[in-house]
Amino acid sequence: MNRTRVFRVALMILLLAILTAVAKNAASQQQATTPKPAAAKAATNESEEGEKRFETNCGRCHRPPEALSPGEARTVVRQMRVRANLTAEDERLILKYLAP
Amino acid sequence: MFVRFLSFLLLLLCSAVTLCAQVETPIISGGVQFLSTTAGGVTTFNPLIAPVVSIPIGDRFLIESRGTFDEFIFRENGTSGPYHAHTFSSVDYLQLDFIANSHVTIVVGDFLTPFNIYNERIGPVWIRNLADSPLIAGIGTRTSGSSEGGMVRGVAVSRKNWQITYAAYFSALVNASQFGAGRSAGERVAIFVPSTRLEVGMSYQRFLQHQHLNSWGGYLVWEPRSAPLELRAEYAHTRGGQGYWIEGAYRLSQFRGPGSWLGRLQAVARVEQFYLGTPSPDDVLPGADTQKVNLGLNYYLPHNLRVNGSYGRQFSSLGNSNIWNVGVTYRFLFPLLPGGSK
Numbered sequence A: 001m002n003r004t005r006v007f008r009v010a011l012m013i014l015l016l017a018i019l020t021a022v023a024k025n026a027a028s029q030q031q032a033t034t035p036k037p038a039a040a041k042a043a044t045n046e047s048e049e050g051e052k053r054f055e056t057n058c059g060r061c062h063r064p065p066e067a068l069s070p071g072e073a074r075t076v077v078r079q080m081r082v083r084a085n086l087t088a089e090d091e092r093l094i095l096k097y098l099a100p
Numbered sequence B: 001m002f003v004r005f006l007s008f009l010l011l012l013l014c015s016a017v018t019l020c021a022q023v024e025t026p027i028i029s030g031g032v033q034f035l036s037t038t039a040g041g042v043t044t045f046n047p048l049i050a051p052v053v054s055i056p057i058g059d060r061f062l063i064e065s066r067g068t069f070d071e072f073i074f075r076e077n078g079t080s081g082p083y084h085a086h087t088f089s090s091v092d093y094l095q096l097d098f099i100a101n102s103h104v105t106i107v108v109g110d111f112l113t114p115f116n117i118y119n120e121r122i123g124p125v126w127i128r129n130l131a132d133s134p135l136i137a138g139i140g141t142r143t144s145g146s147s148e149g150g151m152v153r154g155v156a157v158s159r160k161n162w163q164i165t166y167a168a169y170f171s172a173l174v175n176a177s178q179f180g181a182g183r184s185a186g187e188r189v190a191i192f193v194p195s196t197r198l199e200v201g202m203s204y205q206r207f208l209q210h211q212h213l214n215s216w217g218g219y220l221v222w223e224p225r226s227a228p229l230e231l232r233a234e235y236a237h238t239r240g241g242q243g244y245w246i247e248g249a250y251r252l253s254q255f256r257g258p259g260s261w262l263g264r265l266q267a268v269a270r271v272e273q274f275y276l277g278t279p280s281p282d283d284v285l286p287g288a289d290t291q292k293v294n295l296g297l298n299y300y301l302p303h304n305l306r307v308n309g310s311y312g313r314q315f316s317s318l319g320n321s322n323i324w325n326v327g328v329t330y331r332f333l334f335p336l337l338p339g340g341s342k
Helices: A001-031 A035-041 A046-056 A070-083 A088-098 B001-018 B118-122
Strands: B027-039 B042-057 B062-074 B083-099 B105-112 B146-158 B163-172 B182-191 B200-206 B215-220 B229-238 B241-251 B267-274 B290-301 B305-316 B321-335
Touching: A046 B241, A070 B042, A070 B062, A070 B083, A070 B290, A070 B321, A088 B305, B001 B146, B241 B290
Parallel strands: none
Antiparallel strands: B027 B042, B027 B321, B042 B062, B062 B083, B083 B105, B105 B146, B146 B163, B163 B182, B182 B200, B200 B215, B215 B229, B229 B241, B241 B267, B267 B290, B290 B305, B305 B321
16 A cells, blocks of 8 residues: 555545534534533532633643542642643642542 | 753752741652553563652742653564663653732742643643653644743733633743753733633744744643543644644543442543645654554552553554554652652
């Protein structure tokens, strides 16, 4: 199989996966516009908001670390504040999630 | 290597002892990897440990450093003969951070060059999805991947639906064995949309020694909330050449959950192309136009252990080759001092 063909097939598979994800994302955003009073109430909890901020920022590169002490969590979040450009509000809420 | 490793730890340990009474705990984290690579029929082994030491000082300061200690094991005649090993050690970065406020953090010392995203954010072995670095990883980062000097970074503007982040730096020419860097200045600016986890950014660097040259690039990172998909792409251009890579990774956690045997599996694909420009001796770029396809599987075991395998096919006028990688990676995090966990 020549290299152009292999490359095109790989590129097509990748583009297909991207298009599928785009379509799914659009569908889920439409669903998200439907009011959900219970979910809205729960989101007021700072720890849950911290989990959201973690998923939004830190979770893009890695999963949450296992079992951190409060002192370790403070150091990790400060390090990530520099590396991932977190705001002071992000830092405070993510700490609530990692070390409640 | 062992003496350097001990000296490195001892230096940081001494600093940490004086700080152990504070609320934040100094930590040592990072990754350990054992990688077997077969490229063009020749198999090599590469055990590696990359510890990251983080020592907070007061409310606003942080000392952080990463070292890499690895060994390259190969057979004398490629596929036959006795095994030999070369060991390498390097300090990837050693920096002092001062967090002034949400908008400004000042970094001084030896820091990873913030050109695009691969070098600074997804390069560590416990984060990267594929063992091989992209073909264009050398653009904007030169040979060492780090800069010596000062950097200002942070969130320029933060709104509910979008953020603009930035990093601007100046690096001096340093020829020290563990802290080599070129004289350069550069910046990275990005816009991030938290609701869709979409980030688009661009980078520019002016290299200011020998022949002055510009490097610039752009990147896109998208992790939709609706699916466990990671999409990352970079483009970079310099006098020595230009190229791009697009990487998609899909974890099968939608089937039976992330903790199930199937949900722990992640499929990865990356396509990349490099076009040769006017090469210079300092470049760490391919010597000819190159195309590469990588397909990989990662399996996330409990306790931060990951098994990864990948197959790559590289097409180049210098010769086509198959590249197989099989490895295991462990990500660790401990308090730096005994009894430091509190």
